[in-house]
Amino acid sequence: MELSPMIKIYKEPDLKNSYLIAGFPGPGGVGLGVASYLNRLGAEKFCEIEAYKFSSMPRSVIKGGVMEELEFLDNEFSYWKSKGENDLIIFKSEQPTFKKHEFINLALDVAEKFRVKRVYTSSGLIRPVRHTKEPWIFAAANKPELKEYLENFNLLPIKTGIGLTDLNAVLVGSARERNIEGVCLFSEVPVYVAPLPNPKGVKSILKLLSKMLSIDIDLVELDRFIKQMDQEMEKLYENLPEDTKKTFVESVESEAKLISDLTEAEIENLFMEAEKDPSEFRISKLGTKLYSSGLFPKYEDRFFKLIQKKR
Template identity: 35%
Template sequence: MEESKISKRPKLKNPYLIVAWPGMGEVAFKAATYLVDKLQAKEFAQIPAQEFFYLTASAIKEGILSLPELPYNKFYYWKNPATKSSQESHDLIIFISSAQPDLSKAEDYCQRIISLAKSFKVKSIIGFAAMPQPIDHTQESRAWFTPSTSELLNSLKKYNLNLMSEGQISGMNGLFLGIAKREGINGFCLLGEIPLYTIQIENPKGSCAVLEALSKILNIKIDLANLIDQARIMESEINRLLDFLKLGPATAAPIGEEEIEKIKKSLSQLTKLPLSIKEKIEALFEQAKTDIPKANELKQELDKWNVYKEYEDRFLDLFKKKKEKDN
């Protein structure tokens, strides 16, 4: 197994590891990439993608077909100025992947990240995720948390976050923390609220809630102004589209056709499934062709993202082909 590629080994003091992958509302991925940008964290290592990801389609750009690049899996570091004078402060290692890996390889993938974390003597891990809730998109998102030990639970109570006491965190944003706990590194997950009906839309409010909580817990300053602006724009676009849809096609549009098309085009880009989820769905379709029990997992994934209708014909074809094969 190829090791992680480390371009330099920074000297870090009491580092925490932050991890994030794309997922619902892109809450985790957006929060982590924004954090890297605002802290001006520096890249220092990466995990070769070819061991844990595989291509499922070709990409077409400006009419030309080609193979897409494999997802990136990068480590960044940030030296906290406060560590020079405080033993309570922590430097940060931030790991970001642009897609979720094939979950059949998740164990080895997690071990690769944990191995690097242990080499830097990381004592705690912080994960990010989304928390779908029956809220309106105009409401402020609250931050939730779930720790891997009772000690962390007690220490985090003072920040007045909402405790996620039951349920599960799907995908790598949840799985990694569980595997890390088994391997001796505890931590907690910060979750940002998103409306149930917008899980396919990038949600800056959810990411902002996560980073506000992180800022309090780690006592670091994060400039959230740009993220707040993005959240306002997103809320405005959704409001305007909903107003248009409520009026119906027979009613005169309250805004010009050109503006309507602009809104629709904008939201069409936002409501697409995250690339990592598309790849996971395609992989499950391929697996179900030869292993029909995989269809159950596929159906659960399609239902979770509310896209079963879009894939219904392909899904039913799996059973037709099996029946033809059996006959």
């Protein structure tokens, strides 16, 4: 198979029945956090995509006063040979800003070359919950046969969701075109800390993955980070207005069955991005989504507050 010259392969490991675990930036940094942490298994880097045409924000790496490198988009593929049935390829990447579709397809080209059978991604699902709650995990697959497989793990199924932009979800959708199985796992992320790293979410996904993939992952390092972040999140929670606090639910099992649609989570994503970058483009995008989903009146106050802030 002829690969694009943008794909740089340093080594061609002999992998059997490999699964791809991929992580892009997203709410709570869950996807990227999971992929990064898995590298601790002792994974070795073997490939990367030369990404100058996919990024509008290059960084320079300066060592000892000399600019050594111009980094456009940090990304890497590493591999880990397991003692069990499936070897792992781990792909983590920063967020591409241009030609995302092409970038995702380059990653899948690498997956195809190494005959990946299935791809797992993860991300955060922004919800009005407290940070002290043990995050639930929601799941969606890209093939009907996988739905049964997912039932074995007591996950909350996602039934619908329109227009998801999270690349962790997009990768699984694109994999479907290549006939590669795919699963996207979403861990709950509280709305008031969505832009912050969420190690609790990362841990819950890793615990699940260790069961799904039959691998042992030492999660002790994460516990320290969780304690640290819990303190920060507690401060942010305390600063919320009282009536907002009241709307956040604790664990209510019956409510879980009602969350089968990701549209509101996607709206939270768009709010998060518009709050970070209140440009006309992002505000219009959010407004259009609110109207097309019929949810404008529900978010009206919040939307207009955002516009006023912009002024």
